Amino acid sequence: MKKVAMFIAFQDFRDEEYIEPKKILEAEGIKVDTVSSAKGKARGKFGAIADVDKIISDINPSDYDALCLVGGYGCLEYLDNNPVYDIFKQAFNENKLIGSICISPVILAHAGILKGKKATVWVDGADELKKAGVVYTGADIEIDGRIITANGPGPAKEYAQKLVQELK
DSSP states (O other): OOEEEEEOOSEEEOHHHHHHHHHHHHHTTOEEEEEESSSEEEEETTSOEEEEOEEGGGOOGGGOSEEEEOOSTHHHHHTOSHHHHHHHHHHHHTTOEEEEETTTHHHHHHHTSSTTSEEOOOGGGHHHHHHTTOEEOOOSEEEETTEEEEOSSTTHHHHHHHHHHHHO
């Protein structure tokens, strides 16, 4: 069984960017672990509640086939930090599939793994990507190697389908 670690902010993750991909991945028989900065019930921007399976320090990228970041401005508060960078750098070095949606590609840019790669992000994050040497495209979805980025809640279903295709 394929396994995905889906990282969400403990507060203010973007509901549909978590709910839609998780539902689609699980419907394909893929195990999804919800990861955040604290145990308990994480809360989305619009009130969705997510049970946190694991905290950031529990995660070994080697245990997963893919690691994904969910957007919403809470991700920059809760996930834009060295422990998360280290996890995603290790995942990148192990050639794991990496997904990132909405504003969360900023975290991958800060981690240094998008340098020289094509990526997209919610428009508010475009300057951060460019500063980090990313080839910002502005597309709804961008795939460069084993990294899939999406620019917001609109393409959440298509983003999830791309993750499934790459995992199969």
